[in-house]
Amino acid sequence: MTKEEADNGRDDMVIDVPGQANAVPDGFNANYLRIYYGKLFPHADMFKWMSYGNDGKHPGCDKSYFGRREFSFTLENDIYIRFQSFNSVTELENSIKEKCPFKIDIGPVYSVDPAKRHAYAQSGNNVFTPVERELVFDIDISDYDDVRYCCTGADVCLECWPLMTIAIKVIDTSLRDDFGFNHILWVYSGRRGVHCWVCDGKARRLTNEQRAAIADYFHVYKGNENSQKKISLPGLVLHPFLARSYTEVLKGFFEAKLLPNQNLLASEERYEKILEMIPDASVASELRRRWQENKRASMSKDDINIVRWEQLKSILQSGKQKMQGLRRCVEEIVFSYTYPRLDMEVSRHMNHLLKAPFCVHPKTGRVCVPIDPNNCDEFDPTTVPTLSQLLEELNRGGLRQDAENEWDRTSLGESVAFFRTSFLQPLLKSCKEEIENSYNAKLQQSKNDLSW
Amino acid sequence: MEVFQSHRKSSSNNVIVSILPFYRSAPPLEVRLEDFEFFAMDRLRVLKGISDGLCRGKKPEEMEKLVVDLWKANMRHPQAVEEVNKDIISHFVLRLVYCRTEELRKWFLSMETTLFRHRFRLESSEAQRALMSEFKLPYKAVSNAEFESVKDKLGQVARSMGQNLAAADAIFYKVPFEEVPDLVSGRRVFIHKGHAYVAMNQVVSLVVTQFRSYISKALILTNRKWTSTIREQEKDRLTPIVEALCTSYLGPDYSQPQEFGEISIKDIDQVAKTSFPLCMRHLFEKVKEDHHLKHGGRMQLGLFLKGVGLKLDDALAFWKAEFAPKVSAERFDKEYAYNIRHNYGREGKRTDYTPYSCQKIISVTPGIGDHHGCPYRHFSEENLRAALVRMGLSSRAVEDVMDKVHNRHYQLACTLTFEAVHGSSCDAGINHPNQYFIDSQRVLQSKNGSVA
Numbered sequence: 001m002t003k004e005e006a007d008n009g010r011d012d013m014v015i016d017v018p019g020q021a022n023a024v025p026d027g028f029n030a031n032y033l034r035i036y037y038g039k040l041f042p043h044a045d046m047f048k049w050m051s052y053g054n055d056g057k058h059p060g061c062d063k064s065y066f067g068r069r070e071f072s073f074t075l076e077n078d079i080y081i082r083f084q085s086f087n088s089v090t091e092l093e094n095s096i097k098e099k100c101p102f103k104i105d106i107g108p109v110y111s112v113d114p115a116k117r118h119a120y121a122q123s124g125n126n127v128f129t130p131v132e133r134e135l136v137f138d139i140d141i142s143d144y145d146d147v148r149y150c151c152t153g154a155d156v157c158l159e160c161w162p163l164m165t166i167a168i169k170v171i172d173t174s175l176r177d178d179f180g181f182n183h184i185l186w187v188y189s190g191r192r193g194v195h196c197w198v199c200d201g202k203a204r205r206l207t208n209e210q211r212a213a214i215a216d217y218f219h220v221y222k223g224n225e226n227s228q229k230k231i232s233l234p235g236l237v238l239h240p241f242l243a244r245s246y247t248e249v250l251k252g253f254f255e256a257k258l259l260p261n262q263n264l265l266a267s268e269e270r271y272e273k274i275l276e277m278i279p280d281a282s283v284a285s286e287l288r289r290r291w292q293e294n295k296r297a298s299m300s301k302d303d304i305n306i307v308r309w310e311q312l313k314s315i316l317q318s319g320k321q322k323m324q325g326l327r328r329c330v331e332e333i334v335f336s337y338t339y340p341r342l343d344m345e346v347s348r349h350m351n352h353l354l355k356a357p358f359c360v361h362p363k364t365g366r367v368c369v370p371i372d373p374n375n376c377d378e379f380d381p382t383t384v385p386t387l388s389q390l391l392e393e394l395n396r397g398g399l400r401q402d403a404e405n406e407w408d409r410t411s412l413g414e415s416v417a418f419f420r421t422s423f424l425q426p427l428l429k430s431c432k433e434e435i436e437n438s439y440n441a442k443l444q445q446s447k448n449d450l451s452w
Numbered sequence: 453m454e455v456f457q458s459h460r461k462s463s464s465n466n467v468i469v470s471i472l473p474f475y476r477s478a479p480p481l482e483v484r485l486e487d488f489e490f491f492a493m494d495r496l497r498v499l500k501g502i503s504d505g506l507c508r509g510k511k512p513e514e515m516e517k518l519v520v521d522l523w524k525a526n527m528r529h530p531q532a533v534e535e536v537n538k539d540i541i542s543h544f545v546l547r548l549v550y551c552r553t554e555e556l557r558k559w560f561l562s563m564e565t566t567l568f569r570h571r572f573r574l575e576s577s578e579a580q581r582a583l584m585s586e587f588k589l590p591y592k593a594v595s596n597a598e599f600e601s602v603k604d605k606l607g608q609v610a611r612s613m614g615q616n617l618a619a620a621d622a623i624f625y626k627v628p629f630e631e632v633p634d635l636v637s638g639r640r641v642f643i644h645k646g647h648a649y650v651a652m653n654q655v656v657s658l659v660v661t662q663f664r665s666y667i668s669k670a671l672i673l674t675n676r677k678w679t680s681t682i683r684e685q686e687k688d689r690l691t692p693i694v695e696a697l698c699t700s701y702l703g704p705d706y707s708q709p710q711e712f713g714e715i716s717i718k719d720i721d722q723v724a725k726t727s728f729p730l731c732m733r734h735l736f737e738k739v740k741e742d743h744h745l746k747h748g749g750r751m752q753l754g755l756f757l758k759g760v761g762l763k764l765d766d767a768l769a770f771w772k773a774e775f776a777p778k779v780s781a782e783r784f785d786k787e788y789a790y791n792i793r794h795n796y797g798r799e800g801k802r803t804d805y806t807p808y809s810c811q812k813i814i815s816v817t818p819g820i821g822d823h824h825g826c827p828y829r830h831f832s833e834e835n836l837r838a839a840l841v842r843m844g845l846s847s848r849a850v851e852d853v854m855d856k857v858h859n860r861h862y863q864l865a866c867t868l869t870f871e872a873v874h875g876s877s878c879d880a881g882i883n884h885p886n887q888y889f890i891d892s893q894r895v896l897q898s899k900n901g902s903v904a
Binding site: 078080143177178179180181202206209210212213214216217219221222224226227234235236237238239240241242243341343344345 | 605608609611612613614629630633634636637638639642643644645646647734747783786787817818819820821822823827830831832835
């Protein structure tokens with residue numbers, strides 16, 4: 001985050017007195033949060049998720065598992081407390097309701113309960129160490145500021161949000177098809193990006209080195225304002241992963257949406273950025289000449305960006321171009337504008353803390369809701385429920401006691417339902433199977449060992 | 453002693469020669485005390501040579517030749533048995549030397565793995581297959597039917613690396629992707645549903661990963677034994693040798709600022725202009741310009757300043773003042789002060805972090821919005837030239853420096869810059885930014901008789 005926003009100073013809102021109109025003024029504060037954590041935050045579901053099937057019902061369950069997970073809370077006044085751990089859903093829920101954290105982060109599962117870590121730190125044998133942690137990714141739209149002209153920094157609109165959508169598509173497909181992962185949760189970060197939680201057992205047990213390898217596999221966009229070329233695609237053809245991403249997602253999006261919407265070739269300032277990426281100066285000058293001449297005349301009704309892009313492609317991809325480096329130039333341009341820009345550091349280490357889903361973002365008031373990767377085109381960050389909106393919906397709902405869960409009376413219901421059916425239930429089913437299989441295998445092993 | 457020693461090749465037997473040990477257990481040999489030290493020093497020369505080669509960004513083919521030359525120069529013996537013994541003994545002695553801290557272990561592991569990798573590659577493919585079965589790697593060769601179904605994708609991967617899928621390479625191994633992180637990392641394999649299709653010539657990676665993981669565990673065990681028994685038992689005999697071996701080769705780590713004691717804030721601007729190496733100058737300029745630095749930059753510059761002699765209180769004041777236009781004092785105290793104190797060993801596990809060496813800085817991958825790393829490696833040519841001119845280099849000097857950069861001799865480039873800026877030679881070469889600083893101050897002091 002290179003451009004921190006100044007605090008909005010929204011902390012002085014007062015909640016409505018019950019009995020008055022249902023309207024709840026916009027805001028984010030401890031009073032609102034208290035109600036949110038009291039009635040809406042899905043404590044039980046989070047607990048079930050984090051337990052990964054270790055609910056004690058099967059003899060193979062590890063009862064210590066949930067208690068070894070680190071949570072961290074950021075309280076009002078930016079007080080930050082790490083190494084929080086809980087032994088039951090009740091402890092988790094009570095602590096959240098009592099402390100009312102402005103942000104909850106989830107860390108790894110350690111070898112021992114984090115609360116007891118000091119007892120182990122002395123031995124120097126790394127006995128207090130992370131043993132399991134989801135494979136996570138963090139994509140932030142402010143990392144794309146050099147390719148979007150509609151917004152900068154923390155702002156997001158429907159013109160540039162699709163960059164996040166295609167990032168989800170590329171990464172999600174690869175995680176499933178290439179790496180064989182199944183239990184993947186995508187979450188809106190609340191303001192300007194998305195998080196990804198890969199929860200398969202195999203993923204949770206990856207070492208730091210393996211995580212770094214996966215991050216590097218996805219690492220195509222390299223560089224910053226100091227380096228020149230951010231994307232380099234040498235080789236005669238693209239690796240199948242890159243080729244698939246290009247043909248199935250990136251090319252279409254770039255040509256049909258990004259190019260015309262962001263007017264990438266319409267003005268000199270913008271087309272120069274693309275011309276800079278062409279290693280052959282004579283080709284670049286030829287295009288420059290054509291476009292400078294063409295500034296006011298418009299030959300056809302087609303969008304000028306699309307016309308110019310076709311010109312660029314036809315020169316670069318014509319059989320006449322023998323120069324090395326030109327071969328993949330078109331793909332390099334498309335990749336540099338559209339390929340996912342991941343925060344590498346987030347994914348590499350097991351001990352990286354990441355914000356929990358269903359938290360509320362302090363600056364926008366929006367809830368960090370799950371995103372369906374199969375329908376991510378439909379996701380609209382500007383209509384995600386906000387804290388005040390949810391409280392208002394609760395008020396309107398009246399005194400109905402029959403609803404089992406409060407969130408069903410609000411827009412949050414949809415998100416929780418999705419979380420359960422698409423993610424949590426399949427995950428828990430798979431975890432149970434894993435626990436059973438592992439337990440049976442151990443039984444078999446000890447039977448074998450007993451035979452003299 | 454479990455040395456894997458295949459039968460000798462002779463015209464009559466027609467069997468393979470391979471003398472590549474896996475260092476599975478300490479040799480029950482008797483070693484003379486002088487050999488204990490000398491064997492280790494010879495091996496250390498090999499490892500240090502490898503370290504230098506990696507620093508200079510040598511390509512794999514160059515590294516291979518380097519390893520051959522280093523081994524021939526330091527470890528060869530006319531009698532194969534003697535050579536193997538020296539190989540094994542020297543390895544185990546160095547384990548004692550390099551097991552003692554995390555940083556030492558990391559270095560040793562990295563160099564030994566690189567050494568092993570290249571030695572393994574040099575073996576014939578029959579020898580490699582034999583070694584693989586020795587390691588008991590349970591990977592199945594891909595059946596013909598399956599090969600046909602993925603042949604296209606395998607061909608794509610090969611061509612993306614500038615190779616061809618020869619018929620001879622039709623032997624592929626299907627292994628879980630977790631086992632070949634470096635192949636995954638470089639997108640050098642086709643992955644599908646969690647399995648990587650590894651070509652015969654990439655099999656090296658499989659074996660190396662096993663080797664690396666084994667040595668890594670062994671080092672931890674060695675450390676435990678060292679701390680609990682060996683060090684005390686051998687305090688009159690081996691321990692002094694072991695401890696001397698370590699410090700004599702790693703050079704000073706600049707964790708305790710030596711000659712210049714303290715630098716205060718008011719001095720920084722001035723010494724930045726005269727005595728900072730380019731990497732730190734760039735970071736320093738950026739923090740003044742942007743009033744912010746991302747984490748990587750804060751670490752690199754912050755630790756450097758600590759090594760230069762900036763006290764904790766001054767460091768806190770410096771960063772706070774520089775960030776002030778973007779970060780309020782309260783926010784600074786909450787979000788940044790902790791990390792600075794952490795760097796000085798006042799928080800958390802109280803590690804006193806050491807400033808980064810050139811090797812470390814060159815090897816990082818700066819991402820979007822980052823300014824750390826080594827400018828000689830990470831800057832585009834244009835940006836680097838401009839930066840050198842700003843440092844006051846003549847165009848002749850710039851050309852000399854760029855020549856080193858094109859040959860990927862980044863530290864030599866920095867050394868030339870030092871010489872050009874100070875008008876005096878630097879024979880030892882630059883290995884550490886703090887060394888640059890100290891040498892610079894020395895030169896200036898001898899010229900002016902005072903700290904410049």
